[in-house]
Amino acid sequence: MNRALRIGLFCAFVLTGAAFVLLGIFSGQAQAVLSKAIRVCLECIGIG
Amino acid sequence: MAEVKKVKGEWKRLTVQAAMFLLQNPKLHNFFLGTIDTGKTKIVCAPGLNCYSCPAAIGACPIGSLQNALSKQKPSFPFYVLGFLLLFGALFGRWICGFVCPFGLVQDLVHKIPFPKKLRTFKGERVLRWTKYAVLLVLVIGLTLFDTLVPYFCKYLCPSGTLFGAIPLSVTVPQLRSQIGFLFWWKIGVLVLLLLISLPISRPFCRWLCPLGAIYGLFNRFALLGMTCDAQSCVGCGACETVCPMGIDPRTQVDSTECIRCGRCIRACPTGSLARRFGFAPQAHKKSTM
Ligand code: SF4
Ligand code: SF4
Numbered sequence: 177m178n179r180a181l182r183i184g185l186f187c188a189f190v191l192t193g194a195a196f197v198l199l200g201i202f203s204g205q206a207q208a209v210l211s212k213a214i215r216v217c218l219e220c221i222g223i224g
Numbered sequence: 225m226a227e228v229k230k231v232k233g234e235w236k237r238l239t240v241q242a243a244m245f246l247l248q249n250p251k252l253h254n255f256f257l258g259t260i261d262t263g264k265t266k267i268v269c270a271p272g273l274n275c276y277s278c279p280a281a282i283g284a285c286p287i288g289s290l291q292n293a294l295s296k297q298k299p300s301f302p303f304y305v306l307g308f309l310l311l312f313g314a315l316f317g318r319w320i321c322g323f324v325c326p327f328g329l330v331q332d333l334v335h336k337i338p339f340p341k342k343l344r345t346f347k348g349e350r351v352l353r354w355t356k357y358a359v360l361l362v363l364v365i366g367l368t369l370f371d372t373l374v375p376y377f378c379k380y381l382c383p384s385g386t387l388f389g390a391i392p393l394s395v396t397v398p399q400l401r402s403q404i405g406f407l408f409w410w411k412i413g414v415l416v417l418l419l420l421i422s423l424p425i426s427r428p429f430c431r432w433l434c435p436l437g438a439i440y441g442l443f444n445r446f447a448l449l450g451m452t453c454d455a456q457s458c459v460g461c462g463a464c465e466t467v468c469p470m471g472i473d474p475r476t477q478v479d480s481t482e483c484i485r486c487g488r489c490i491r492a493c494p495t496g497s498l499a500r501r502f503g504f505a506p507q508a509h510k511k512s513t514m
Contacts, residue, residue: 179504182445182446182504185446186314186446186448189310189311189313189314189443189446190310190311190314190315192310193306193308193309193310193311194307195307196303196304196306196307196310197304197307197308197311199303199307200305201304203300203303203304205293205300205302205303205304206267206304207267208304209266209267209269209284209289209292209293209305210266210267210284212289212292213266213267213283213284213285213288213289214260214262214263216260216277216389216393216400217276217277217288217385217389219375219378220275220276220277220288220378220379220385220389220390221277221385221386221389221390221393221394221400221408222379222385222390222404222407222408222409222410222411222412223400223403223404223405223407
């Protein structure tokens with residue numbers, strides 16, 4: 177794969193990733209991740 | 225059936241893996257208290273398959289968080305988790321699997337236990353590798369969207385949750401122990417089976433089943449951290465292929481979705497034809513030691 181395409185795709189992924197994280201923060205998704213992560217996930221431990 | 229050969233200097237990678245484990249799971253005292261961390265750092269997704277119900281974890285599992293975002297009555301597009309996956313993938317690709325993921329480390333340690341025959345791959349094994357994409361599309365996304373409120377991958381398959389969450393919490397918390405039923409034993413069975421298979425074959429879960437490895441693998445080609453193979457200096461001895469824990473031939477598949485960037489092939493190469501790539505330099509050859 178040529179270098180320019182590699183750089184272009186890398187930049188596109190990083191910019192999209194950063195934009196998605198920001199969008200997630202402003203739409204309350206980050207908070208939803210936190211509230212799930214601080215409770216014992218019963219499914220994960222094979223009980224729920 | 226090809227056998228996997230040993231290579232010197234593996235302790236360096238194991239040291240980095242152990243350090244990464246501690247960085248993501250520093251609250252070791254919680255293992256004895258039977259509790260999980262409730263700090264604000266859990267708003268950030270961890271790069272590897274690191275269960276958020278592991279008592280010591282201070283980050284959120286990206287696959288668990290993705291399932292949680294999708295398993296709502298009215299699921300919304302999971303921008304936040306996908307953002308982390310895009311960033312981790314674009315920066316590191318499957319280097320995360322080789323150096324950061326706790327369940328990768330566990331499988332590597334189990335594979336170190338002596339066993340009569342260590343296999344690199346076997347007939348038909350390549351077909352099995354497609355299963356992880358099915359796990360991602362069906363268990364993580366499809367069924368979760370279809371049957372809301374059930375995170376299928378976490379519930380029925382994830383061995384990381386069983387090892388780092390279910391086992392320690394069930395040992396220390398009597399209320400949880402009293403609720404143990406079929407599901408718990410099913411998950412223990414999956415974990416034990418995968419660890420047993422890890423004795424002859426390295427990283428069976430990563431090769432065949434992990435949805436996170438499936439995602440990161442797609443980035444290997446474009447990631448900032450990659451590898452190169454210099455066809456000019458390669459003498460075709462095949463030493464690299466015989467040490468690869470993922471059963472790849474790095475001479476022709478240096479950007480394979482299966483490569484976990486462990487660097488064993490780099491160390492085995494007698495001519496320094498394989499090297500790590502940082503950034504996007506076309507061929508930057510310098511013999512690396514890790
Ligand atoms: S494939 Fe999955 S379990 Fe294996 S190292 Fe990568 S993220 Fe971890
Ligand atoms: S190709 Fe090299 S770096 Fe990739 S998994 Fe195999 S030995 Fe490790």
